[in-house]
Amino acid sequence: MSFSLYEATIPTMIQMLGAGQGWIEKAKACDIPEAELAGLRLAEDMLPFAYQVKSMVMHSVGAIEGVRKGSFSPDMSEPETELEKMRLNLGAAENTLRSLSKGEVDSFIGGETRFTFPPRQIDLPFTSEDFLLSFSQPNFYFHATTTFALLRMKGLDVGKMDYMGSLRMKQG
Numbered sequence: 001m002s003f004s005l006y007e008a009t010i011p012t013m014i015q016m017l018g019a020g021q022g023w024i025e026k027a028k029a030c031d032i033p034e035a036e037l038a039g040l041r042l043a044e045d046m047l048p049f050a051y052q053v054k055s056m057v058m059h060s061v062g063a064i065e066g067v068r069k070g071s072f073s074p075d076m077s078e079p080e081t082e083l084e085k086m087r088l089n090l091g092a093a094e095n096t097l098r099s100l101s102k103g104e105v106d107s108f109i110g111g112e113t114r115f116t117f118p119p120r121q122i123d124l125p126f127t128s129e130d131f132l133l134s135f136s137q138p139n140f141y142f143h144a145t146t147t148f149a150l151l152r153m154k155g156l157d158v159g160k161m162d163y164m165g166s167l168r169m170k171q172g
Helices: 005-029 034-038 049-058 061-069 083-098 102-106 128-153 160-164
Strands: 112-117 122-127
Touching: 005 049, 005 083, 005 102, 005 128, 005 160, 034 049, 034 083, 049 061, 049 083, 049 128, 061 083, 061 112, 061 128, 112 128, 122 128, 128 160
Parallel strands: none
Antiparallel strands: 112 122
């Protein structure tokens, strides 16, 4: 089997973005005020829940856009704080990833992508596949896991199957 960058990244991002929408639905049904949820942190020096959700979008669709441009810089603007808007953003990201062709994503192999973060004078060169696999993919999972952990910490009824979302089972 040959390597497919698409298969190594996109299907699981779609799976996790779908799962994230389910977590947000459960959060909307709980009695914790939205503003409190949006501001949750595991530690004082960590960005809040709302930013964790935003980062799932940033390190999926945003990473693909960065690879297309040849550079990626994190969006540090204020995140959405309304749960429904967070859910819609995750859904839009999922739909965007679903529209990608395997051929396009696989064509990124061998390209160049730079990660830049001017406030800290960071400029890191990557091949496009290494950017997706060694930078954005781990960041995507970090932010997804943190989002999920914050909801668990507040007592929401979410478990491992909620985290995993819709599994891609063998057909027939």
